[in-house]
Amino acid sequence: MTPIEHDPDIAQAQVFLHLLNAEIDVLTARIEATETDARRTGSPDRLGARLRPEEDTLRAQLSEAHQLVARLTAR
Numbered sequence: 001m002t003p004i005e006h007d008p009d010i011a012q013a014q015v016f017l018h019l020l021n022a023e024i025d026v027l028t029a030r031i032e033a034t035e036t037d038a039r040r041t042g043s044p045d046r047l048g049a050r051l052r053p054e055e056d057t058l059r060a061q062l063s064e065a066h067q068l069v070a071r072l073t074a075r
Helices: 008-041 053-074
Strands: none
């Protein structure tokens, strides 16, 4: 981990960014596991629509985490 800045706002942003990146890693791994499970069980896609609602939920959470990272780094 890189040294934290002395400015409290920057330090807080760095900690939050680190946590968001860790969450992105976890969500990505869970999505990959869900996709692997779907392939293993033979769950077909219907015209590209996912049949597994948990994957859609995970993808929405991943999108939100990426948006938060983008907003945080834009500041």
